[in-house]
Amino acid sequence: MSEAASARDRLTADRAAGLGLGLGLGPLEPMLRAWLPAQRWFAGKGRTIGRLRTISAAELLPPGSAAGLLHLLLDVDGDCYQLLLGIRPSPLPPALAPALIGRAEQGPYAGLAVYEGLGDPRLASLLLERLRSPGTLGPLRFDRDPAAVIPEAPTPRPLSGEQTNSSLIYGDSYILKIFRRVGPGVNPDLELPRALAAAGCARVPAPVAWYEAELPGSEPLTLGVLQPYLRGSDDGWQLALHRLRTGADFTAEAHALGRATAEVHSALAGALPTVALGPEQTARLAAGMTARLAATAREVPALRPYEAGLRGAFDALAASRGTGVSAQRIHGDLHLGQTLRTTDGSWALIDFEGEPARPLADRRRPEPAVRDIAGILRSFDYAARSHRPFAPAWADDCRAAFCEGYARTTGRDPREDPVLLRAYETDKAVYEARYESxxxxxxxxxxxxAIRRLSEPQRPPSHRTQLPAPGSPTLHPKPPRRPLA
Known part of the structure; x- marks a missing residue:
């Protein structure tokens, strides 16, 4: 018997024995302990892994296959991670060599190579086939929109540059986002786009298929979402940087993005429950911001001289007693990198999972829509400060144009709530300081x-947006005040 055939037999026997994992990982454990901390999506970088155990395991290929695709949910020091491991005779083909995790020297995997399965086009294609044919496999449930037409086996390729998740692009038709750190409950990146699609909002690609894990005593865990791939679209962040480099105007795009964001917010408010914030809720909101500021000041010494001034923004929010403020479902982590300008010139919003570091229950909680607005306004500042020399006029004009576009759709300019907007901009800048540090x-x-600016006493708004009367021409944002260097 050849060595490859013998390895296949061991792999098949291991499947027949229920993968031989139980709560432990057997021969996989040492290699995963070394491999996990090096992954971009792993939240525990820089520390030694303590607890590492299997929550669930499922083989996605039938017995007798030449390779295996092992789906794992792992408990890593209290966090749940999703892994898709390829297992096949060693050595790996040269194209798969960079995906190697390790080679087992003993146990049921002896002589077999274990590797990142998403790097293998054949195994990545299997995921799409599972989504094309809904059903269950062990703890996994695959589902889809019955009206969607998913083509057979388009060539998959990984999307480069992601950090908290992994994505596969199938041909030029679909993109599958695979969540790495998961928890019980519907992920907002499935829940909100589905709600928007049902409401008829075309600003967000509608999910066509998804898969979940159903574990005893737990809500289902969303593991992956398949959506249309917007071929030829421009990433909003890269587009803004290009305009800065070339000295070109971006206010028309910022205005249109403001309108698109307002449309999404309006659709979410109509499709899902909203709540009015009273004094008690507003005080809790401000207290949470104050606590994050104090924690960040302990960690980031550069922020400490500005702590008292920054706290003033949160004190003002608490004193406002929440008058006229409503909370709804929002994007939760909106910035230029979460936007796409499509080939027809319109804007789309993507990646609705919110800040991945926050607990899932927090990310599903209604919040004031101004949180998203503050994220975009800070993103314009980030883009301008990445340019040399710094282009403050570009950022100011884009911020104004975005707010005017938002007001053009909703009838209310976000700058007309200066206390709320300043509090959320300040909270976002504090978050950014901690992240960058x-x-x-x-x-x-x-x-x-931004922290130096926001810590200064607030000045009264210099203007108020004048909205056009019904039937009048669309607002045209003003050009930058001076040319960009």
Whole structure:
């Protein structure tokens, strides 16, 4: 018997024995302990893994296959991670060599190579086939929109550059986002686009298929979502940087993006419950912001001189007693990198999972829509400060154009709620300072510039947006005040 045939037999025998995993990982454990901390999507970088155990395991290929695709949910120090591991005779083909996790020296996997399964086009294609044919496999349930037409086996390729998740692009038709860190409950990146599609909002690609895990005593865990791939679209962040480099105007795009964001917010408010914030809820909101500020000041020394001034924004929010403020479902992590300008010139919003570091229950809680607005306004500032020399007029004009576009759709300019907007911009800048201090110290100057500005006493608004009368021409944003260098 050949070595490859013997390895196939061991793989088949292991499947027949129920994968031989139980709560432990057997021969996989040491290699996963070394591999996991190096992954971009792993939240525990820089620390030694303590607890590592299997929550569930399912083989996605039938017995007798030459390779295996092992789906794992792992408990890693209290967090649940999703892995898709390829298992096949060693050595791996050269194209798969970069995906190698390790080779088992003993146990049922002895002599077999274990690798990142998403890097194998044949295994990645299997995921799409499972989504094309809804059903269950062990703890996994695959589902789809019955009206969607999913083509057979388009060539998959990984999407580069992601950090908290992994995505596969199938041909030029669909993109499958695979959530790495998962928890009980419907992920907002499935829940909200489905609600928007049902409401007739075309600003967000509608899910066509998805898969979940059903575990005893737990709500289903959303594991992956398949959506249309907007071929030829421009990433909003990259488009803004290009305009900065070339000295071109971006206010028309910012205005249109404001309108698109307002349309999404309006659709979400109509499709899902909204609540009015009273004094008690507003006080809790401000207290949470104050607590995040205090925690960040302990971690980021550069922020400490501005802590008292920043706290003033949150004190003002608490004193406002929530008058006229409503909370609804929102994007939750909106910035230019979460937007796409499509080939027809319209804007689409993507990635509705919210900030992945926040608990899922928090991400599904209604919040004021101004949180999303503050995220985009801060993103314009980030783009401008990435340009040399700094282009403050570009950022100011884009911020104004976005708010005017938002007001053009909703009838209310976000700048007319200065206390609420300032509190959320401040909270966002504090979050950015903590993130940059931990992950990109060379970028810390960007949120620190905003922190210095936001810590100063608030000035009265300099103007009020004048909305056109019904039937009048669409607003045209003004051009930048001065050319960009």
């Amino acid at each position: 931990r992950h990109r110290p060379d970028w810390l100057h960007v949120p620190m510039a």
